[in-house]
Amino acid sequence: MKALKKRILGSCCGAHILHDGYTDLLYVMFPIWQMAFGLSLAEVGSLKTLYSGAMASLQVPSSMLSEKVGEKRLLLFGTLIAAIGFLLSGWTTSFLGLAACLILSGIGASVQHPLSSSLTSHAFEGSELRGALSTYNFSGDIGKVLLPSLCAALLAVWDWHTVTSVMGLLGLLAVMFLAVVLPKTTVTNHSKTQLNKASSDTSGKGAGSNFLNLGFISLSSIAAIDSATRMGFLTLLPFLLMSKGATVTQVGFALSLTFAGGAAGKFVCGFIAARFGVIKTTLITEIATSILMALTLPLNVDVVMLMLPLVGVALNGTSSGLYGTVPELVPPHMRSRAFGVFYTVTIGSGAISPLVYGFVGDRLGVPNTIALIAGSVLMVLPLTLGLKKVFRRLQV
Secondary structure (H helix, E strand, O other): OHHHHHHHHHHHHHHHHHHHHHHHHHHHHHHHHHHHHOOOHHHHHHHHHHHHHHHHHOHHHHHHHHHHHOHHHHHHHHHHHHHHHHHHHOOOOOHHHHHHHHHHHHHHHOOHHHHHHHHHHHHOOHHHHHHHHHHHHHHHHHHHHHHHHHHHHHHOOOOHHHHHHHHHHHHHHHHHHHHHHOOOOOOOOOOOHHHHHHHOOOOOOOOOOOOOOHHHHHHHHHHHHHHHHHHHHHHHHHHHHHHOOOOHHHHHHHHHHHHHHHHHHHHHHHHHHHHHOHHHHHHHHHHHHHHHHHHOOOOOHHHHHHHHHHHHHHHHHHHHHHHOOHHHHOOHHHHHHHHHHHHHHHHHHHHHHHHHHHHHHHHHOHHHHHHHHHHHHOOHHHHHHHHHHHHHHHHO
């Protein structure tokens, strides 16, 4: 049984590494594609919007479809589609062709989070489940560091057509790995009755019978702003660095430093949230994010590179506390639906923001747009008041 659980977790982590790596290697490619196709910043942002939008919009349908066709089969098929999208992008010669390939990859990527999370939660329970989900979440950060770094290194010797095709081939290898390692049968835990009992014992102090309460709405709004500003900043960061004289390889390394800091941020800010609470953690990380974003503007490229791990810690720090707070604000029997709404809002805002900030960047310039993003981060501060009221009620 333990061996079966390890195979499931290992497979889900492998899928997470690939798909999160695919998502974040796009930031390395954006400046290359801008030069290759003569794109405006808005058009660059639209590429991110198309990819993330396709991924966000199909997560709930993917989880529903898996109930009919099976989680393993759909995970393999989705990963195959994502890989084919990158493989075909290496052969495209137009902006529209590239956009179509990214939509295809985004559709394939939509299966990974809901299905891998479901497979993991079916295989583990209790304290084992918390540890397994922590391992699964961290594996995504490995992909965020690994694939952008690999992509940047390959761009130093090959053209972008070859590099994206290689990324697609890497995905095909991952499909074969998943087909062999992921078991045909999943582990099902039978101790779910406690959750059913808990659903009728939901405290009326906080969420009541409806998850669309003040606390959940405030939390989701904070997460939406956090995601929108994070994705907007990451989309424009390569252009800011190149304007300061950074090469494509340096941009890839800079993004890897940022994502590595983000991985550390999950642990650091998770500890801070456990000790001081999600509200204080949100205030600390968002203020730090705003300050650090602003500091990237006047400093030279070498100094910015040194501070990017700290930027990553702040950027990712808020989200680590927000996700873990959702169960505290909704009835147990409505958590699945609440998480669906929460992830859709969060990923959706992150999908739209690169297009919006791209339009702004075309008109105001990259430095002014990043300054605007840094100011926008602070919009979450008054929203913490809604959370504060709900937590006070829960403590009564």
